[in-house]
């Protein structure tokens with residue numbers, strides 16, 4: 001299974017046509033796949049809260065958005081999640097590279113990893129954790145759930161899911 | 169002129185556009201002067217008006233006017249390269265540059281000192297950057313709308329706020345009536 005293609009196919013099948021990204025090495029393949037798809041307008045953002053603003057506007061303009069980012073961005077975007085996405089009740093699928101988990105080579109990444117789920121729980125954000133490659137089978141249902149509930153939803157994807165970081 | 173005097177003058181132009189208005193006193197002033205369902209008022213999240221407006225402009229064809237402030241653009245400076253590189257000709261970013269953080273008590277920003285937002289926008293790659301004085305705002309905004317070109321309009325004006333009531337409308341109501349106007 002080509003996981004980057006499978007993820008992008010699920011986004012397209014769910015009508016997602018506006019995707020903003022802040023890169024992570026683990027996400028490089030899926031970002032490239034998204035950039036190559038005619039069905040998706042790919043708009044890189046310089047910071048993740050900016051990206052969430054872009055997504056909010058695109059959704060009000062009639063497009064289904066998504067953001068792709070690293071879990072460190074949870075530290076950047078808490079205010080935006082609470083006062084924009086949740087306060088105005090907007091759907092936002094967040095495909096998140098979950099750095100600092102098993103098979104992580106960079107120690108500093110662990111420092112945000114240990115806070116990631118606690119912060120998402122504190123924000124009452126529905127959170128899914130992809131650890132094995134077959135977990136991606138849930139993505140289609142998670143996307144449907146996101147647009148049904150009009151909420152931000154987090155999909156944490158760790159190094160094991162991506163086939164290892166640095167040892168792949 | 170202060171911000172509220174400018175908003176009062178351009179209200180007849182704004183009325184027919186989709187407007188994304190910056191957090192705090194700017195939204196309170198616009199709401200009090202001429203509330204419209206086509207106005208999206210930001211009640212929180214400083215800095216993101218320009219980003220919300222860009223996403224909206226890229227997603228649909230109607231003209232979008234963002235009313236932003238110097239302090240808010242400074243807090244989200246990364247927005248200018250994103251705007252420059254994702255051209256939406258139905259997008260106008262109007263920055264009311266009064267050289268101060270108006271909503272928090274008129275503390276000075278750096279745009280009242282050495283920093284030029286028009287210069288930053290040009291360096292970011294924005295192609296149509298216009299800087300005007302407050303009295304010329306209406307003409308400059310109308311020109312930008314008529315041009316059919318993505319425009320960054322920096323309006324230099326005096327610092328100061330009008331005393332206006334808080335917006336008590338529910339955010340979901342603001343958003344829902346706005347989306348109804350977008351889809352109309």
Ligand SMILES: [Mg+2]
Pocket residue numbers: 237238239264265266267268269270
């Ligand atoms: Mg100001």
